Amino acid sequence: MDTDGAAGGTAHWDAVYRARAEDRLTWFEATPTLSLELIARHAVPGRPVIDVGGGASRLAEALVARGVGPVTVLDLSPEALAASRARMGAAAAQVDWIAADVTGWVPDRRYGLWHDRAVFHFLTDAAQRAGYLRALDAALDPDGAAILMTFAEDGPETCSGLPVRRYSPDTLAAEVEAHLPGRFRLAERGRHVHVTPKGNRQAFQLSVLRRQEQAE
Numbered sequence: 001m002d003t004d005g006a007a008g009g010t011a012h013w014d015a016v017y018r019a020r021a022e023d024r025l026t027w028f029e030a031t032p033t034l035s036l037e038l039i040a041r042h043a044v045p046g047r048p049v050i051d052v053g054g055g056a057s058r059l060a061e062a063l064v065a066r067g068v069g070p071v072t073v074l075d076l077s078p079e080a081l082a083a084s085r086a087r088m089g090a091a092a093a094q095v096d097w098i099a100a101d102v103t104g105w106v107p108d109r110r111y112g113l114w115h116d117r118a119v120f121h122f123l124t125d126a127a128q129r130a131g132y133l134r135a136l137d138a139a140l141d142p143d144g145a146a147i148l149m150t151f152a153e154d155g156p157e158t159c160s161g162l163p164v165r166r167y168s169p170d171t172l173a174a175e176v177e178a179h180l181p182g183r184f185r186l187a188e189r190g191r192h193v194h195v196t197p198k199g200n201r202q203a204f205q206l207s208v209l210r211r212q213e214q215a216e
């Protein structure tokens with residue numbers, strides 16, 4: 001799916017990342033503590049980890065510093081990826097960088113862990129969600145897990161000027177089940193309040209979806 005020029009497409013996100021430094025973006029975290037804790041609990045040592053819609057986040061460098069991975073970062077925005085690479089310097093060579101729309105992405109390898117913080121909630125169209133979940137299903141190891149953090153049902157209604165779809169762990173699991181029946185179970189659930197650089201509070205839900213054996 002080519003989203004260039006569409007609301008929420010590459011042009012939108014490149015403009016967002018050109019307009020503001022990474023640490024002025026509402027979703028900025030100096031240390032992605034919760035993501036690191038979840039990844040430490042659910043990653044399989046030595047198996048690849050992918051941060052989907054990783055943007056200019058500091059997660060990739062924190063994972064590389066801890067020896068987790070190999071690490072891949074995928075994002076629509078080449079501007080965001082360039083900002084991350086520049087910040088990381090030589091260590092950026094240890095990360096696989098992919099500029100792509102996840103909703104049409106066809107992975108060429110498998111990952112033990114999929115991490116998404118604040119990306120799935122932008123998919124307000126069912127066809128986009130179907131494409132995202134197709135990519136997730138194709139990308140994950142048979143025993144892999146996916147961490148999906150979205151705005152909670154009482155979280156913001158928009159982000160970066162775009163409408164979002166809010167979830168609880170139950171409604172998120174139901175959405176995944178509708179597209180990929182029987183393929184995932186909810187292995188961990190939680191709630192998190194993110195404080196933006198300006199001090200605003202944003203409620204997130206977090207869900208860890210683990211692959212389950214397919215009944216024949």
Ligand SMILES: C[S@@+](CC[C@H](N)C(=O)[O-])C[C@H]1O[C@@H](n2cnc3c(N)ncnc32)[C@H](O)[C@@H]1O
Binds near residue numbers: 029074
């Ligand atoms: C709110 S930011 C979150 C960035 C990062 N996950 C973090 O926590 O700092 C959303 C990110 O998703 C990316 N994005 C939005 N739609 C996408 C899509 N369809 N495919 C890949 N990336 C996408 C944007 O470019 C942006 O970097």
